[in-house]
Amino acid sequence: MTEKAKREYKTVEHGPYDYRNDTLHPVVLKNYGKWKHHDNPRPGVLVSVAESGDVLYTVRAGTARQITVDNVRTLCDLADKHSEGYMRFTVRNNVELMTTDESRIDALIADLEQAGFPVGGTSNTVTNIHHTQGWLHCDIPATDASGVVKSMMDELMHEFRHAEMPAKVRLSTGCCAINCSGQADIAVIVKHTRPPRINHETLAKTCELPKVVARCPVAAIRPTRVDGRLSLEVVEEKCMYCGACFGACPSMEINHPEHSKIAIWVGGKNSNARTKPAIMKMVAHGLPNNPPRWPEVNKVVKDILMAYKKGGRPYERLGEWIERIGWKRFFEETGLSFDVDMIDSYRMARTTFNKSAHIRF
């Protein structure tokens, strides 16, 4: 009998880990749903005041996201020492420890820093970067993710520690054109520049042809025969190099060490504060995929950030700043250049055209 057949344990389908099972800091539990107001006394520190009069200080620190059991145990030690044995993570891979004792904040910060977790990332800082898996673990990546983030955050350390931006800044990096990393004030995303090369040797054996055909958003893939074998071909005039077919079939080889480039997008915003949520726009592309430090990409991101830091008004998110000064000045102030590929040519192109006589000189 195999191991599998011998198994007697019966799985319990718990769903999410039960948060009621002692996951909340005692002060959090006591004041649950009864908080009065909050503030951000200094970068990396939040203060929450409850109706009961309880005051809770939260210290936020960055992590590498790709961490280890050793890192988690270190954080546990710090949480046991300073935070009653509780901690939480933010959706942007920051860790948060909590204390009610204002006089212990400095010691907590010192311990976090000492352990290699930089404190910051609150309010108008450039906080930790949302990222994907990249070469470390993804099956369709054209670039890495953790390395891009490491190299970028190394250069943005001052902005992580100091709240000097006009408003909060969210960054993300994605390792293929699908962009699992989502929307952000500035996003780094792969843009392929050639159609997929088809591996006819493996295609019919490993992929379901109709599925691959159906996956293409512009109907550029059609069945054909190669050396008598059933296979597929790509109509190159139609293909816009999205790589959707590669996700359905590894034989549609879209990734290329030179031809898979990097594009920069700006102005994404999920918050409803002031303006409605917005989808980001592409402002640079054709940047080289240049590990281990991606200097060309980091320069563009930094140039955009510094122009925004200089010109943005208080509470203006990056996209709102651009909305006020106009795209023409955005390109001038950042030193980037607008080109014909930044004019939309896809499904909803006309919604991005200037249907007015409003122009800027």
Added chain:
Amino acid sequence: MSTKDNPSNSNGKFLNPTPILDDLEKGPWPSFLTGFKKLAERTKKTMIRGVLDQLEYSYKTKMGYWKGGLVSVVGYGAGIITRYSLIQDKIPEAKEFHTMRLQPPPGLHYNTKMLRELCDIWEKHGSGIVCMHGQTGDLMLQGVPEQNVQECFDELNRKGWDLGGAGASVRTGASCVGPARCDDSCYDTLKVHYEVLKHFTGLVHRPEFPYKLKFKFAGCPNDCVNSIMRSDIAFIGTFRDAIKVDNAEVKNWVQKNGMDSLVNNVINRCPTKAITLKGEGIEIEDKDCVRCMHCINVMSKALSIGSDKGLSLLMGGKSHLKVGSMLGSMIVPFVKAETDEDIENLIELLERIIEWWDDNAFDHERLGETIERVSLKEFLKGVELEPDINMVNTPRDNPYFKAEF
């Protein structure tokens, strides 16, 4: 995991040289690489050495070398992300590098006991590499050979952990810090997240949809959990009655920040010009307010959310693949989520929506794409919802529809 066959290489160290990657150990930001190397040197796990060698090779050749596969645990069709190396001939130690997606507690609140247990089990069966957290919200344990998957899962499961979604399933949910620590939370994000995902647990573990389906739970329109973009069904907290104004605190705020800041940063930034200056205080015209949260964010002590709280449901958020990025759009402007009965009603509505999508969607079509293709009108009919002016920016600007006569 076996730590046999791990001879040190010629330079006497366990790890092989990774000159390109090593550059990422420099600089002030925490280095994932330093963590991995320390873990490998301490545990002598050959899988980590192989993975670092393969990553070095990727950095050198600028290509990825993993392919997917299918590994699962008994009773589940999802939750393990399978990775085999495509260059096993060159780097056999990284042959298998599978990930287990775990559903963390809502709001990502942890105690150290549960995390230490998790670390011990994971170090025993897997690589010890952890991702906190993935983009959908999973806690990911990265690097386990197939033969250890079931036993590792069983041990974790005994401690209250369960796998997350993958493929055409309900995916792991994500929620903001919620009422645990935020005064702006308009509903209990942790509770609703927990109840909804618990209800759909079978559909998380056994994929049977046209494509993935994601839920995210944000306590207020600041949407700190990015639900409008990253989920097919976004639960965004809101309130029906007026913003509460404490004019004594407004006065304190002005004393500290200046009248110019009140005018420039609060009143002028209101998107619907709902705020007027009144003597030394302010007045908010509730009928004009759209609950954007800006003034409350700026003046947390003076202004607060109303008392008649609930949530909006926005649907159709997704990323680029394949029609381009889509933000969720308003489908249910307001629904209460306080009592158990409220939550049951909410889940009943979700059942209808999911059923409609399952019946109408093409293969690999997200909810928002199906609604757009089939029309919002047909969707509303299908799920028995009344049209509401809040669902659109404007009424239609063309006459092309099937009029009733």
Added chain:
Amino acid sequence: MSFELNGKSYETDEDGYLLDLDLWSEEVAKFLAEKEDIQMDDKHWEIVNFLREYYREYQIAPAIKILVKEIAARNEMQKKDASAFLYDLFPNGPAVQACKIAGLPKPTGCV
């Protein structure tokens, strides 16, 4: 990877899926099922045969929702029950086990 059966060699991928789909036979199916700890009975064969017929007609494996609906219809069940029924027969999931036993290509992709 490969396995031997009745003196014949069969190539598979690392998850044990047949690489050449034309080499499938009922003997091969039984062999693959045994490796998955599955004792093939009529209910298993019904699903395996449905998968193969569907694949022959459309060159793709049926979407899981089609399979669930088909089972629900044939057995006069609710969809939810059909899904549970399917996992009773193939505990590690129809994609992993039923497709493998039926000699279909491995389902791909996670996005």
